[in-house]
Amino acid sequence: VADLRPVAVRTLAGHLERLPGIGARTARALVEHLLTVDPERVRGLAAALAGLREAVRHCERCFSLSEEPLCPVCSDPSRDRSRLLVVEDPTTVWAVEATGEFRGEYHVLLGRLSPLHGVGPEDLTIEALLERVRGGGVEEIILATDPTVEGETTALYIARQLEGDQVAISRPALGIPVGGELAAVDRLTLAQALNLRRRM
Numbered sequence: 001v002a003d004l005r006p007v008a009v010r011t012l013a014g015h016l017e018r019l020p021g022i023g024a025r026t027a028r029a030l031v032e033h034l035l036t037v038d039p040e041r042v043r044g045l046a047a048a049l050a051g052l053r054e055a056v057r058h059c060e061r062c063f064s065l066s067e068e069p070l071c072p073v074c075s076d077p078s079r080d081r082s083r084l085l086v087v088e089d090p091t092t093v094w095a096v097e098a099t100g101e102f103r104g105e106y107h108v109l110l111g112r113l114s115p116l117h118g119v120g121p122e123d124l125t126i127e128a129l130l131e132r133v134r135g136g137g138v139e140e141i142i143l144a145t146d147p148t149v150e151g152e153t154t155a156l157y158i159a160r161q162l163e164g165d166q167v168a169i170s171r172p173a174l175g176i177p178v179g180g181e182l183a184a185v186d187r188l189t190l191a192q193a194l195n196l197r198r199r200m
């Protein structure tokens with residue numbers, strides 16, 4: 001069977017298909033849609049895609065995503081520097097910020113420990129976290145890794161690294177379904193989990 005689709009259509013569909021949550025059918029529908037809308041809108045989308053990776057980088061302090069060397073949280077002098085919320089990825093930072101319940105600062109690990117997938121402590125920002133804590137001023141660490149086996153393992157590993165340090169370590173407790181992702185939890189549940197944290 002000959003594929004009569006123009007190369008440009010096939011190429012774009014191929015790219016879209018590889019994105020999470022988009023199958024061949026959705027990719028086809030998206031390309032068809034883009035072929036019918038105002039070309040200016042398509043150019044806007046293309047420009048946004050092209051500039052994304054250049055515009056966004058990791059915050060030098062907390063490793064969340066930012067357009068500046070320091071993210072908005074790290075450059076806000078009114079944040080409580082004595083409390084650090086440790087999360088797996090930037091999306092969790094955004095989810096927690098949306099609750100408006102946390103006034104401390106963040107530390108993004110950029111993943112979780114996973115021996116099965118070859119992810120060790122050196123692949124995460126754990127060393128930088130320990131340096132931040134040992135730099136002084138941090139009184140409490142909230143280990144808000146996801147409630148999965150790997151998330152728990154990561155939290156335990158970090159807690160063990162901090163055993164000799166004068167810092168309280170806690171973990172969000174109630175309401176978060178095991179196996180879930182913190183960033184996907186609704187605001188109220190997330191806020192509650194942060195408020196009802198338990199000491200480790």
Ligand SMILES: [Zn+2]
Nearest residue numbers: 059062071074
């Ligand atoms: Zn930051």
